[in-house]
Amino acid sequence: MDYKALGLVDDEFDSIKDILGRLPNNLELAMYGAMWSEHCSYKSSRLHLAKLPTSAPYVVVGPGDNAGIIDVGDGIGVAIRIESHNHPSALEPHQGAATGVGGIIRDIFSAGARPMALCDALAFGEIIKRDDSLDNVLNNKRQNSWLLQGVVSGISWYGNSVGVPTVGGETVFDDCYTSNPLVNVLCLGILPLKRLVRGQATGDGNLVVMLGASTGRDGIGGVSTLASSGFVDDAYTKRPSVQIGDPYEGKRLIEACLEILDKNLIVGLQDLGGGGLTSAASEAATKGGVGIDIDVTAVITREAGMEPFEIMTSESQERMLAIVPPSNFSQVEEICKRWEINLSAVGKVTAPGADASPRFRILRGKETLADIPVRSLTTQAPLLDRPSSPPSDLHFRSQQDPAILPAPTSCGEDLLKLLVGNSWIYRQYDHQLFLNTLRLPGHDSALLRLRSPDILFSKKAVAVSVDSNSLWCSLDPYQGAAMTVAESALNVSCAGAKPLALVDCLNFGNPEHEEVMWQFKEVVNGITQACLDLSLVVVGGNVSFYNETNERDIEPTPVVGTLGLIQSLEQPLCDLKQIKGDSIVLLGELVDHLGGSAWAKVIHNHRTGHLPPLDLRFHADLIRLLTDLISSGIVHYAHDVSAGGLGVALAETAILSGIGCEVGTISSHGQLFSEAPSRVLVYTDQPNKVLSAARLSNFNLGSSSPQAQVIGEVDGEFIKIGNLVNLSLSKATSAFNLSIPNALGETVC
């Protein structure tokens, strides 16, 4: 077998020969090819990810296991994980996105948590193009629309059917994602902490049992040839590497596994994802410090004649690996039978040899097909410190600020173009199952009651938000990433929750390009700094490299998913229904700074400039002030100022509430559309209390301009902003709701 076809390079092949002391056979080579792929080994990123802050008293499980687990008190844990499925979705958007959902859900119940909610961060090339006259623009728009429709239908099909509501997320459009969309899926789970289980194998002689779907030829090479290389024009020949999902099998697996865990019948549980059985078994063995023997003849295959390497690297969906003490096997079998789940004991846990080096052996009956030191596949996989250097045009990017752009002839018309609502998307997702969704999608963050069939009487709630901004990160990856974390944390606090932890999904181009590696390192540093200053920890993440098409890398896109906690639902919550007649108070400064703004990008295709400054300590104060104001009932609603600036933030609240606004203070398009960080609109009938609370907090120190001011009120059927904007609410609402279906040429019932 040609090792290069498996994605291995010469140095790596030499290392394998050194480790084994002989030439690897084809099966062993396929196993190394999968495990040493970028996707499984994180070889380009591991070194840098080690900087991220990961521990806090409430972190039960941090990065590296199936899911991050947060202890929220009362014996309740929240599981969270995010993962990308970009390349499969680029080739076959429906199944690519569907299996992304399936994979992340398995990670959550692998930890003993019931999957409770999904959020997606999606990114596509532009679908709303004003200049359709050029053929390539039109073709790209068609392709982007096809990808959007396929991805949304895939998430809808799998998520709804498997019975996990999709409660939030974000969708962004930028031409850097043409041909290479981003599909990042976050799943939240809830568990009684006593049910927590790890993805590890322990106990000499315990059975290694596969549960769920049979093993087929789908997805072979997924991690190595699909996820760990860029696209060129023949990308569609890789379509057979995309797996096919079966949400019904997924649903029964959730129920069967949780029942098995409730009865305490197994010692470890691991899902089969990228790298298939090779990855699941070697990871579980590594974590438990043991060896594993697998007999390929015991694996239930979908068709006859499958080669051992196919069985060991298949990425067929809906499969789990459980480590079962032999005395419990019949009880596990009984539960699986009731849920119509197939199972097969495919191997055994083995004790490390005399040299304390656990082995991963693949057998066919009595014949040994492969014999590998387990850790050489996992923790001892190659570790690279790839060269990095800033992009040559970085200096140019920071020059040419949008301040040079002409003022709009009509701010109202520009505002309309920036209003892109997601209702066309989330209407296709079941977002209400389990009755925990305390507000509909479309706000800054999703707000969820923490309740499940196992945990009926909790008073707690969590907020979750996923955020990204590739334009910010292309101008300044360090500050752009820090601003992304800051925005995500602020979004969570807009629901009244205290931000605790985050997961990140780091989407980048080809790490063999020095400027991509530089962007990656800067982004990790930016996330690290923001976490330290905002008292957040990273409890999990995923790196997706090789997002490139024909050598063109995507802009750096760290997606951040932040989790916040509300201790008791008896405290006041935000309620949009109460804002009629309220004063609108801006917390944070009124500034005129358009660097990195959606206005410059969308209206003028202007992608250069310098980012407005970010003061993370000020931001931490703002979050504290905001959560205090909400929990004390002084504020009825809060909305952070982000993409599209104050103009979009004011319009969105008006559209969601159905009531217009009259705002006086804003006097220039720069103030209207600036995306300077650390700013929130709060809606209140007690503006003086808000202003005095802002004065009493540390909030005004070190700044000459006012940091909290009343800018207008909620009233009427128009969005009126100074002399700049006078839009009817109905016109803004239809622009907001119809922008996506209109671009797709669809009518809405």
Next chain:
Amino acid sequence: MRTRQALNAGIVVFPGSNCEHDVALALNSVNVTTQFVWHQSCSLDGLDLVVLPGGFAHGDYLRPGAIARFSPIMKALVDFIDNGGVVLGICNGFQILTEAGLLPGALCKNKGLKFLCQNTKVRVCSNISPFTANLPIGTELDLPINHFSGNYICDTDTLNELESHGQIVLKYVANPNGSLHDIAGITNLDGNVMGLMPHPERACDELCSITDGMVLLNSLVHSLDS
């Protein structure tokens, strides 16, 4: 106020059902005790009410309800209905009841060929059956829908019979899915079996904003109690 023992409802769980816990919470909130009944069970003895909840019974890959109608519980369900037992099918439950021939007509894919999860307004059009006996005709309720196949169809004769016998219980005020005559929920001729596409259990909690589901469930409970 109720003085007798609480009503006892059975919620049938097929593999792939997913609204069973939500239905239990909603029924508990109107003082109905609940128990889950596995689809392979053969008995519905001792129950005052049987609910077929929403979800994707047996995956719904062929057609919603097409496999579920063959589950062992369905024979017991027919006997239960023949003996006058009251059955409520919500969403997938409605689809199963039509597939099993326990309600007339069928549910096709939505006009627009998309899954729809949204609030709808429905109007009570008949109060002959116990399900709406306590609601004035014309009452409007806010109830969420959550389905891909909620587009009700039947032939003209059936439609005429449904209309003339007062079997059309709920109609959409603004039709979201192309359903014939805006039909959102119907009963059988005897009025003891109802299917509806909206999810009343999703509208029973102040924290989730809408509570009209309780109006419907309370009406049913009141009828069964008296």
